[in-house]
Amino acid sequence: MVQATLFYSAAALLLASSAQALESVTNWGGANPSNLKLDVYVPRNKAANPALILALHPCGGSGQQYSQQADYSQAAEQKGFIVAYPSATNDSNCWDVSSARALKHEGGGDPTTLNNMVKYLVGKYNVDKTKVFATGSSSGCMMTNVLSATYPDVFAAATCYSGVAAGCLIGSPGNSPSSSDRTCANGKINKTGAEWAKIVRAMYPGYSGAYPRMMTFHGTADNLVFPANLNEQLKEWSTLLNVQFTTNSTNDPSGGYTKMVYGDGSKLIGYLAQNVGHTVPVHKDLDLKWFGI
Numbered sequence: 001m002v003q004a005t006l007f008y009s010a011a012a013l014l015l016a017s018s019a020q021a022l023e024s025v026t027n028w029g030g031a032n033p034s035n036l037k038l039d040v041y042v043p044r045n046k047a048a049n050p051a052l053i054l055a056l057h058p059c060g061g062s063g064q065q066y067s068q069q070a071d072y073s074q075a076a077e078q079k080g081f082i083v084a085y086p087s088a089t090n091d092s093n094c095w096d097v098s099s100a101r102a103l104k105h106e107g108g109g110d111p112t113t114l115n116n117m118v119k120y121l122v123g124k125y126n127v128d129k130t131k132v133f134a135t136g137s138s139s140g141c142m143m144t145n146v147l148s149a150t151y152p153d154v155f156a157a158a159t160c161y162s163g164v165a166a167g168c169l170i171g172s173p174g175n176s177p178s179s180s181d182r183t184c185a186n187g188k189i190n191k192t193g194a195e196w197a198k199i200v201r202a203m204y205p206g207y208s209g210a211y212p213r214m215m216t217f218h219g220t221a222d223n224l225v226f227p228a229n230l231n232e233q234l235k236e237w238s239t240l241l242n243v244q245f246t247t248n249s250t251n252d253p254s255g256g257y258t259k260m261v262y263g264d265g266s267k268l269i270g271y272l273a274q275n276v277g278h279t280v281p282v283h284k285d286l287d288l289k290w291f292g293i
Ligand SMILES: *[C@@H]1O[C@H](CO)[C@@H](O)[C@H](O)[C@H]1NC(C)=O
Pocket: 033, 034, 035, 090, 091, 173, 174, 175, 179
């Protein structure tokens, strides 16, 4: 009995240690005005031309913390992709999705620093440039929207949990629940798709290429970032991706979730989760399927 227990403990230890430790990276290049940090998960069996997922933590979190909340390591070991877990350190560790420099392609804010991290990792690990993806929760989902708007040529697809449309916090004095203008998070900003698209296009003047495919989740019981923000994101991205709402699929992927399909479902999907609060749990399998990895 004691021996069996010892055996199983040893097996559990082996399993736990089969995940690699995160590597801290400090030398990705470029300016870093808000002192972002970077940890990277590089699997043992890294693919020759791996995919890269940029995974963004919520306010108060960190790369280390999000590597546990959205743990892609086991899948990374199986499929050979790399996961970048950056950290914000200013403003209660919230990403800057409101300043003028953040809401502009090469504006020098957090999105520019995050893109510099991506460029560094793409070069270092021979990442397949057509397989660079962004995901995040809460503030990380807000930044996922902003990255999709400011670096649409870098990210092929994005998934998002409990955030807001790109541009929703324009002009807010900060980005945390206590430092921000709450109008957006409280669900009080209501724009047409055309208005949102104009705001996004202004973030990267002259860009006329495609925007990242977007899959975004929200809970109906979210009283920190109100669920009206799901609809604002769907208006924004359906306009930019040029797809219309087609159909709802209920209890999909599980009870209480409604999957809102746009076009043929390959470019834009929204999920509204009944009675789920802030934030919707990360659906790793759906993320990877959406990314095609
Ligand atoms: C830190 O966040 C505050 C908002 O709370 C902002 O005013 C300030 O510019 C930020 N500092 C840096 C270095 O990004």
